[in-house]
Amino acid sequence: MTTSSRLSWKDVRDEIHDAILTGRYAPGDRLPRDADIAEDLNCARSTVQRAMQDLSDSGLIERRRKGGTRVRRDPVTRATLDIPITRREVEQKGGRYSYQLLHSAEEPAPREVLAAFELGTAPRQMQRVEALHLSDGKPYLLEDRWICLETVPEIRDLDLQRESANEWLVVNKPYSRCDVKFYAISADDHVADVLQTAPGAALFVIERTTWIDTAPITTVKGITAPGYQLLTTT
Amino acid sequence: MTTSSRLSWKDVRDEIHDAILTGRYAPGDRLPRDADIAEDLNCARSTVQRAMQDLSDSGLIERRRKGGTRVRRDPVTRATLDIPITRREVEQKGGRYSYQLLHSAEEPAPREVLAAFELGTAPRQMQRVEALHLSDGKPYLLEDRWICLETVPEIRDLDLQRESANEWLVVNKPYSRCDVKFYAISADDHVADVLQTAPGAALFVIERTTWIDTAPITTVKGITAPGYQLLTTT
Known part of the structure; x- marks a missing residue:
């Protein structure tokens, strides 16, 4: 199995992020299914899942078990703060x-x-x-x-x-x-x-x-x- | 393949979290390799990876490509804030x-x-x-x-x-x-x-x-x- 030419999850995340930033997917829009994106980009479905997890963590998309993935209608600014000793x-x-x-x-x-x-x-x-x-x-x-x-x-x-x-x-x-x-x-x-x-x-x-x-x-x-x-x- | 009795990534996360909370792994300690944990808990290595990702996101452990996984020596309070419109x-x-x-x-x-x-x-x-x-x-x-x-x-x-x-x-x-x-x-x-x-x-x-x-x-x-x-x- 050749994997060297395959996209990393960060590549996949950036692809989807760009599609949202440029307005190809607008707030409230449904994204394609993970499996379809994986086929489209020629990568593993788990790679798409990891990318989606990251986009969801950063507040840009919403994942629902039945409803699939959507671009958040009212995006939030998600700030992660590390408070050290x-x-x-x-x-x-x-x-x-x-x-x-x-x-x-x-x-x-x-x-x-x-x-x-x-x-x-x-x-x-x-x-x-x-x-x-x-x-x-x-x-x-x-x-x-x-x-x-x-x-x-x-x-x-x-x-x-x-x-x-x-x-x-x-x-x-x-x-x-x-x-x-x-x-x-x-x-x-x-x-x-x-x-x-x-x-x-x-x-x-x-x-x-x-x-x-x-x-x-x-x-x-x-x-x-x-x-x-x-x-x-x- | 039977998967119904296998642990979910949240189960695995909770297992590791408990081991840290109870002091089995102390600050600075190295955790076992993902593959060893997976074998030990009889689950997929990707399940352990997902659990580790979550523990790393919450600031409890540190993952290093070569150095393996360690309990953070100076843990931070990681706060995630959603600032809506x-x-x-x-x-x-x-x-x-x-x-x-x-x-x-x-x-x-x-x-x-x-x-x-x-x-x-x-x-x-x-x-x-x-x-x-x-x-x-x-x-x-x-x-x-x-x-x-x-x-x-x-x-x-x-x-x-x-x-x-x-x-x-x-x-x-x-x-x-x-x-x-x-x-x-x-x-x-x-x-x-x-x-x-x-x-x-x-x-x-x-x-x-x-x-x-x-x-x-x-x-x-x-x-x-x-x-x-x-x-x-x-």
Whole structure:
């Protein structure tokens, strides 16, 4: 079997992408069946399937088991964001990373934390951790975190002065579900003080809440210093 | 050939995911070869490949052509965001959508717009469009847009009072590259006035710039009203 002249799935994806970009297939149009495209392009059906998977992942087409493949009528901008641990993020941007533990204690979780975890309103002790991440000695991100002691009892024995909860959790507590929220807040006096900015400054927040199965692990607000931008290209 | 008792790619993915979550494979560990996993689980190698693709897409493992498959040493939180057209977003949240064109004119593009498009500093006329999107009659998002006339000459003939540039562009001008930025701004007097909030209010901004091949299409700041949150679950 000669396969060297055959198209790769990326070639096939680009062919179909071009046909949509040039308007040969318009929004809402049905695409030919995978088998017909495979025959037309002289490639394996699995190659067409892989290409279609990629186009579907990027939000350009819709695949339905019975209804075949269609060009999406109202295409979305699908952005994929990789949020690394903060040390890596600082280092990737060329900064010198440092870290300060500001506060760590067992405290009753406030209502908004229970709500983020989808827990009831019954009082519950959790580990509260507040830490500052710096780039070249300047505030970069304020970590405002709550950790569920039932799910992560080891946190009691951890020296958070030396090891950041951010880093330890990412490596040791893989999650099965993660909720992410992006929004803006005005700095209150405390946040302004820690991030060395003016009260009322507009700050971008990345909030993440994770679970392993249904057990809550941690919820964290990453309150970024003024000027922070989260970027992605598709 | 009997396939009914064989595992689906999702079964295989869940098996491997569990092995990572329970620590059988730790960060940095190498996973067995696809062929060995396939033999072990009595399924096709292509099924294992599909499962691995999914785990790689979600940021849990790394695939290297020569180096095999490893559990990521510094896992990232990979968030996939679908940003729909604003009318759909309002409607999906149960709001009644309306739209007001505030301004539309050919104007010299400011330096930051040329920079977003990765164009030189030579003066260039572009179509500036400012429009307000409302939910239940209340400001929802201020659209601050520049459109490249060379790439989108049709915009001159469009009645932007009736049809939003947001909607028309998404349907008629598919892009091959999209840069997305998220950040926070303080409302200036004009933005505060349009969004009916106080000057200095912290606002979340979604900025998008699109190209078809290397030709710039449009750059737009979606300045959201106070309280806006962008959510995703993985």
